[in-house]
Amino acid sequence: MEFVFYSAAVVAVLATLRVISHSNPVHALLYLIVSLLAIAAVFFSLGAYFAGALEIIVYAGAIMVLFVFVVMMLNLGDTVQQQEGAWLKPSLWIGPGLLSLTLLIILIISFRSVSGCEIGGVVVDAKQVGISLFAPYVLAVELASMLLLAGLVVAFHLGREEASQ
Numbered sequence: 001m002e003f004v005f006y007s008a009a010v011v012a013v014l015a016t017l018r019v020i021s022h023s024n025p026v027h028a029l030l031y032l033i034v035s036l037l038a039i040a041a042v043f044f045s046l047g048a049y050f051a052g053a054l055e056i057i058v059y060a061g062a063i064m065v066l067f068v069f070v071v072m073m074l075n076l077g078d079t080v081q082q083q084e085g086a087w088l089k090p091s092l093w094i095g096p097g098l099l100s101l102t103l104l105i106i107l108i109i110s111f112r113s114v115s116g117c118e119i120g121g122v123v124v125d126a127k128q129v130g131i132s133l134f135a136p137y138v139l140a141v142e143l144a145s146m147l148l149l150a151g152l153v154v155a156f157h158l159g160r161e162e163a164s165q
Contacts (some may be wrong), residue, residue, distance in 0.1 A: 004045040007106050011099050012038035018095060025071050029064065030096040036060040037103055048124050 015035035022028040036059045043052035133141050 004106055005042060006111070007040045008041035008103065011035075011102050011106075012042065014097050015096075024092075026068075027092060027096075029067055029071065030069075030093075031099075033060055033064050033097045034096050034103070037100070040105060041103055050124055050126050050129055075147060122147070 010036050015031045015038060018031040019035060022031060026040045027051060038051040040055040040060065043049075043055055
């Protein structure tokens with residue numbers, strides 16, 4: 001279990017460093033997906049299966065698809081086709097591919113329980129998460145929701161176009 005935790009944490013740190021240091025937005029998104037999957041593997045290794053599943057479904061699934069669509073929408077026009085062709089070179093996919101392969105090997109090792117590296121821990125289900133969030137931490141949850149609402153309002157006001165009169 002410790003092997004899975006530490007190796008997934010190393011993959012998450014390396015992928016996150018590549019997200020920060022990469023100048024190409026598409027490649028940064030690929031590394032961000034790998035980083036989110038590695039964080040989900042960390043959750044699984046700690047026994048938080050519900051949090052790991054939410055990490056994969058919500059972040060690595062839905063939000064990253066939204067980010068990819070936004071990047072695709074921003075790159076409209078004929079002048080960008082050569083740039084997109086340069087993005088699809090196989091040599092540029094080696095980094096995310098190797099990190100994803102590392103996560104796959106970690107997953108296979110953890111499920112086969114070779115040398116005591118199986119995924120274990122205390123199972124935390126959705127009911128326990130809900131009770132924990134809305135009993136002692138209800139103030140923190142409400143503050144986080146207000147912060148997200150404020151961010152949504154700011155994003156709306158910054159992104160809208162001014163009507164010409």
